[in-house]
Amino acid sequence: MSPFRRSARISSSTLTLLVDGETVPAVDGDSVATALLAAGRTAFAASGKTGNPLAAYCLMGVCFGCLCEIDGRPGTQACLTAARDGMTVQTRHGDDADGR
Amino acid sequence: MADESVDLAVIGAGPAGLSAAVTAAELGASVALFDEQPAPGGQVWRGLERQGRGGDRAGHDLIARARSTAGIRLRLATTVFHAAFEGADGPTLSWMDAGGLGRTTARGLVLATGAMERPLAFPGWTLPGVLGVGALQAALKTGGLVPESGGGGLVIVGRGALVLLYLAQLAAAGGRTAAVLELAGPGRNLGRLASRLPGALLGDPATLGRGSWLLAARARRGVPLHRGVTNLQAEGGGRVEAVRFTDAGGERVLPCRLLAVHDGVIPNTQASRLLRLDHEWRDDAACFAPVTDDWGRASRVGKALGGAGVWVAGDGAGIEGAKGAAIAGRLAGLDAARCLGRLPESAFRAHASAPLRARAGIQALRRFLDTLDPPLDPAAGLADGTVVCRCEEVTAGTIRAAIAGGAVGPNRVKTATRCGMGACQGRVCGPILTRLLAHETGRPAAEIGALRVRPPLKPVPLGALAALDRADAPVEAEEE
């Protein structure tokens, strides 16, 4: 279960992202990072050094904890990338809603 | 590769950058306005444009003017990865967007790159689910994300006016906070802060008029407040599941699924340090900030800045909030226009006097706020096992050993430990590192300095840098 829910004020226009092969819903206005957070993924990058999960921390492009491969571009900051319908996202840490 | 030449380049499309760009363009300057986000507004007006009729009126107006003013070339979702003075005429920016590489030469430059949250390191802060309060605000503004209550929900820890602001915003969005932990500090009192803080200070008038303060106070009344918190630790396997701390009642553990941390905001000086602008340490705000004059004009000792000049406006020059940032942007835009020959001296004085007075008032209030609610010292009580450099997983203990071994400055510590060599290029660990060095060596932060910043300003694909190579460029001969 995600630690977040959507407030009533968000856009009703929904999109679909393909994340690590699974479909993840998003809304118009989401960044890829907020879409992943809404889906219960708080870690989607991994430390290059140890493989430990790297978490999204600042959501404003400073901490680089949200790096994913987005539409084939590796090392993209998910918090600065607007979610678009059909976007493919490859995370380096297969986190699911239960944090395994 | 896109190639353009403008009068004024502005990096950052938040309140300061929008204001500077619009001001200069309305006086006839050609302006290139850059932002790495897909929409203008910076952090405080993030997602504002999409809100249609809701939200900050001033923000909507400024964004609309930036989009419609002839002479402003708006480059969104664009990362500026280098800025340098290659000739005497002014700065050259190298940048990337979805379409590829670009190069902009300008006669003047305004840096409006804003602020970042002051990093607060404690055991477990790198666990997934530990985020900045500003991050939760961004999540709320961007995706309407509100913390769920299950599993302990959201616990907020820290200090600062942004905590109050977020409580109000969250309450307005129908969200709840399970607890607020106010970190120990002399005279620190969140309740007193809330009652004495004029709403305008936080620069978000749309959500923070008098009424919102009452809402915040009411929201806070229903939320358990723990004061004088020490020994903070986040716990969990794979993600945060609980927060452990000590308060007046002894040791406590609260379950949580999100832990939001805040210790104020500091200027993001990555770009201003890349350009080797002069910086100073500000004791009351415990941060480095560029040295600027009343109009925001920056300086560089030793190597003159070519062209019309460089200005730093907004939170990137010193925290003044959105309203202060917009005013600072206007002043920088006016001064830039004057230096570009677009504004006669007398007209400049006439235009600048009112904003200058308004800004002085805001700055005075900010100084008051800093004394009322001073920042924490991240080095105090920093346990050896706590990670300082998130990207390279370098702990405080490793850094202390390097300092003891003779690494007496941040760049020495960096080469000895790899702290600051990761993806974030020292943005997050840098402020902690300076304070830790000050603590361990007994030397003032002003003397210790910050990590050296070299290009690229953000990591950039090697192929993109290679593509900047021109076969005809006067690079040295490659005899071997």
Place this chain on the structure above:
Amino acid sequence: MATGRDMLVIGGGLIGLSTAIAATRAGLSVTVLEARTCGRHASSASAGGVRSLNRHPAEIALARAALGLWRRGPELFGDPCGYAQSSQVRVAEDEAAMEGLRARLALVEGLGWRHERLVGRNELYSRLPSLAGHCQGALVVEDDGFADPLRSVHAFRRTALGLGATIVENAAVTAIEADATGVTVGLADGSDRRARVVVNAAGAWGAGLAAGVGEAVDVRPVALQMTVTEPVPAFVGPVVGSHGRKLSLKQSDVGTVVIGGGFEGTADLATGDSELSFAGVARNMANAVRLFPVLAEARVVRTWAGIEGIARDDLPVLGTSRSAPGLIHAFAFSGHGFALCPLVGRIVADLAAGRDPGFDLAPFAPDRFAPGRFAAT
């Protein structure tokens, strides 16, 4: 004035530290005077190639001997210094370069050396499967290697201190004066120090110090630029260069790719600051990605530079001073001193003791530059 020390070493880079280690092992009391912080400049601006491949003929003997010392890192410096044996490969990207490699091989074999070997396309691509397809062949040295410059600096420093040397940082030397009984050095803070022997291991600043004792050398200061990427999946083992191009590329064991090759930014000797040439970085990256297309998406995380002294003939200034008795020069390694540094310390210690160092140092003589016309700046 502090006296009584046997040797003062000016410069706390790898050359100066290596000298301190060898001299203290030989029984001298040594003080190192470093203007800023140890290893700040040329010692940090290296891709770490421990290379005998493509050495100037005058340096081949030193490079081959130095290899043996790197292999004994744990014994000599208490740390392997990140050293690993690994072939060095100098690729020929076209037929003209291949001709150049053949000429080089003939030269080296004519001098009696057998360590360099020419390989054709088949062997080249079996060694470097990720190499772009246009290359013709390469010159290879099997038993070269690489080490970690920063780790080496820290290890050499620790070793020197452990042996009893004194290291003083933020101690810039501005003048040298020799007399019949010793050498006096003047520091920027106005103090003096004196010793029987002084070693000028001041890198790019060594030229100014040499000029101060009337030995003009043709050495110019440059800021050697380095670039490193984020970690990428392993794709290349050896250190790779390209004939006729400026490139030195090495993937570390954590996957980061360190790229150099001698591109020059501008150096300010007075402040120790440097400005990178972005055009140079771009050309350097172009050279790298042309050889290894897989690098195109690797993100460059950092660039840096260290100030190095480059001699007109690309050879170090190494030998006893001809004008100041008691002064020994060991600077201007021209961007390729890293491999030699464990050996240079021993050579200098030998010179200080009046022993024959066992190598022909004539090509490195301080007075080899025509006087007057090539004054140091």
